[in-house]
Amino acid sequence: MRLRTRLVLMVGVSVSLGIVVVSAVLALLAWRSILAQAEAEGLAIARVLAQTAMVSEQVVAEVGALLDREMVAHGVLASHLADVADRAGLDDRALSRRLREITARSAIGELWVSDATGQVRAGSSDDPDVAERVATAAGLPETALARLLAGTRFAEPLGVSQPPLGGTPMRYVGVRGIDGARAVLVGRDQTYISKLNQTLGVQRLLDALVRDGTVAGLSVFDHDGRLVASSGGMTLTPDDAQLVQRVLSGAPSRTVKSGRWINVAAAMPDAYGVPVGVAFARLSTAPLDALIRNYVWVGGGTALVVLVAGLLLSVFLGRHIAAPMMRIADAAAAVDERSFVHGSLVAVARRRDELGHLARTFEVMAEQVLAREEDLERQVRERTQELQLKNEELDRAKRRLEADLELARLLQSTILPQAFPPDRHWSGTARMTPALQMAGDFYDYFTLDAHRLGLVIADVSGKGVAPAFFMAVSRSALQEAARYNEDPGACLTAANDRLCEQNPLDMFVTVFYAVIDERNGTVIYANGGHNRPYVVSADGQPTAVPLTGGVMLGVMPGLPYDSGTLTLQPGETLFLFTDGVSEAMNLTEQQFGESRLEAALSAAATLSVDDMLTAVTGAVQDFVGDAPQSDDITCLVVRYLGNRIEYAPRLPLQPA
Amino acid sequence: MEITSKIDGDLVQLNVSGSIDASTSPNVEQAVNAAIKGGRKRLIFDMRQVSYISSAGLRALLMAAKQAKAAGGGVAVFGLQSEVEEVFTISGFGKIVPIATSDADARAKLGA
Numbered sequence: 001m002r003l004r005t006r007l008v009l010m011v012g013v014s015v016s017l018g019i020v021v022v023s024a025v026l027a028l029l030a031w032r033s034i035l036a037q038a039e040a041e042g043l044a045i046a047r048v049l050a051q052t053a054m055v056s057e058q059v060v061a062e063v064g065a066l067l068d069r070e071m072v073a074h075g076v077l078a079s080h081l082a083d084v085a086d087r088a089g090l091d092d093r094a095l096s097r098r099l100r101e102i103t104a105r106s107a108i109g110e111l112w113v114s115d116a117t118g119q120v121r122a123g124s125s126d127d128p129d130v131a132e133r134v135a136t137a138a139g140l141p142e143t144a145l146a147r148l149l150a151g152t153r154f155a156e157p158l159g160v161s162q163p164p165l166g167g168t169p170m171r172y173v174g175v176r177g178i179d180g181a182r183a184v185l186v187g188r189d190q191t192y193i194s195k196l197n198q199t200l201g202v203q204r205l206l207d208a209l210v211r212d213g214t215v216a217g218l219s220v221f222d223h224d225g226r227l228v229a230s231s232g233g234m235t236l237t238p239d240d241a242q243l244v245q246r247v248l249s250g251a252p253s254r255t256v257k258s259g260r261w262i263n264v265a266a267a268m269p270d271a272y273g274v275p276v277g278v279a280f281a282r283l284s285t286a287p288l289d290a291l292i293r294n295y296v297w298v299g300g301g302t303a304l305v306v307l308v309a310g311l312l313l314s315v316f317l318g319r320h321i322a323a324p325m326m327r328i329a330d331a332a333a334a335v336d337e338r339s340f341v342h343g344s345l346v347a348v349a350r351r352r353d354e355l356g357h358l359a360r361t362f363e364v365m366a367e368q369v370l371a372r373e374e375d376l377e378r379q380v381r382e383r384t385q386e387l388q389l390k391n392e393e394l395d396r397a398k399r400r401l402e403a404d405l406e407l408a409r410l411l412q413s414t415i416l417p418q419a420f421p422p423d424r425h426w427s428g429t430a431r432m433t434p435a436l437q438m439a440g441d442f443y444d445y446f447t448l449d450a451h452r453l454g455l456v457i458a459d460v461s462g463k464g465v466a467p468a469f470f471m472a473v474s475r476s477a478l479q480e481a482a483r484y485n486e487d488p489g490a491c492l493t494a495a496n497d498r499l500c501e502q503n504p505l506d507m508f509v510t511v512f513y514a515v516i517d518e519r520n521g522t523v524i525y526a527n528g529g530h531n532r533p534y535v536v537s538a539d540g541q542p543t544a545v546p547l548t549g550g551v552m553l554g555v556m557p558g559l560p561y562d563s564g565t566l567t568l569q570p571g572e573t574l575f576l577f578t579d580g581v582s583e584a585m586n587l588t589e590q591q592f593g594e595s596r597l598e599a600a601l602s603a604a605a606t607l608s609v610d611d612m613l614t615a616v617t618g619a620v621q622d623f624v625g626d627a628p629q630s631d632d633i634t635c636l637v638v639r640y641l642g643n644r645i646e647y648a649p650r651l652p653l654q655p656a
Numbered sequence: 657m658e659i660t661s662k663i664d665g666d667l668v669q670l671n672v673s674g675s676i677d678a679s680t681s682p683n684v685e686q687a688v689n690a691a692i693k694g695g696r697k698r699l700i701f702d703m704r705q706v707s708y709i710s711s712a713g714l715r716a717l718l719m720a721a722k723q724a725k726a727a728g729g730g731v732a733v734f735g736l737q738s739e740v741e742e743v744f745t746i747s748g749f750g751k752i753v754p755i756a757t758s759d760a761d762a763r764a765k766l767g768a
Binding site: 461506528 | 718747
């Protein structure tokens, strides 16, 4: 992941996390504050209700008292009127008429005047029944007038009476007569007070609050848990009842959220703070939900804005931080590609932070690296040039050496005798096939006198220039020794001593030297450690020439070399060879060996010496196949044809 | 090819195995040089495990013989396989380096 991406992710995740945590905390706080608010609202309502109830009760009581006083005044007046009527001798009918007139022109609804026993004497009604009791006419209990008639009270409120046959309830006040022999009853329509009570009372407040929408429902209970007033058509669940009960039993207030509602129960204190009841308010959670929704919207929106801003900021910061690093990375790549330009990091290096430090360090390092590389390259160039010169020199030397070697090879081949000396007593041929490296095989033949021919085949140990030289040395040593020593054994003895004298490299040479006499086919030979040649009869029977016990030449001076003798019959062939023939190896590292050589010789016995040689070397070549030739292959073949001079007279074509 | 040596006073027995040819003879020469430098002057070559010897191998033995002789000792070989013995016979090398029939015979031939 790229650094910039990581930075953006980091900021994004931390911002989101922060927003979630803050939102959760805010939501919790909001929830709690909303509940607290609901509870406070419930409490406020309860208090207001308590106050209102108290005030309206007082007002109604006050108004009632005022009315009662006004009614008492009317009663006193009516009492005086009745007394005046008595004194003026006015009859009861006239009094009733006066009373009727008073009620018609005032707020007083009824006026009754009784006699001393409480019987109706006059009344404001259309036709007062004198047989009736005043208490009965007002719908009051008979005892209501007892104290007035007894004269123990002057005036007394008598409460409200519901007329037995329906109609408006009446409020009554009784006044004792002036002379004490009667009671006056004043009645007034109670509807006014009831209306006032309704206007000022708790119920109206409850209805107003519910109508207002602040609360969904309100109920007021007295201190015994009895329902006093209720509004909003609420039905209380058992849980709600329990809530009310708990506040009644001492808790100041209680708030419970239940479904769509928040229920608040709060104690209603009187003027002295003593609980007189419980207000139960049911508030809708809609405002709460709206508030929460608001929080979510505002919070979510804010979060989104903050997140986007944070991401933008982190992208910007990421670019701000990553860009210099990318520039340093580019510079590193440039160093690797050798395209680093001095000063390409100046902008980053100028910074005062860690990146600036890194850039400065990197610049120094890059310059050092480049300088070192240049130095190395220069050195490599120099060394390459030197090497090239050396190589050219070596190449020249090698070519010179090769040319020299080629020349040496040519010379080596030219020092071998080219053509066999022509003689009718024998036919002979020789061939050396040199290996790739210069080696030391050689053959030689030379006439010793008119009848004898010297034959040499030799093999110098080792390969290379030194054996090649030693071969030349050996050849001349043998030729010289042959000139002074008739016997081949003596010749090898002399040659060995000579070679031991001038053999600083401890080389040695195997030599087979034979002297063949044309007159009788006698072959005197000496073998200095060379492989045994073959005598191949005319019918193809190969016989190895016995050893003479001689050691290779050049090993030790003073060694004796014995000679051996054999006689060639006419047609017999002497086949001399080096170990390049018998030890020729094929690819499976098998040697050609003596048995194969003998077979090849048998097969080629009837061929001319040239063809015989070709056949044998061909057999070797066939056997070797693709294996490289590791040693010189050298053969010398001489076939004795017989003494023609001796046989000449016997030839039929020979003239006698 | 492998060469192991067994030292006994001024005598060392070199057990050679494999072919002694142009490519392996330098190992023989090295072993011989080390033995001579270490004060050994009588060298015995155990040839029982040698299957082939070329002229380069013979030269290595010759050098060994010369060095040992110069040091006042000598060289002997024993346990020649038939092919190797034939090479010794043909080359006349047996006259330069005594061919013994056994370890003890070789020691006897070197006067040890």
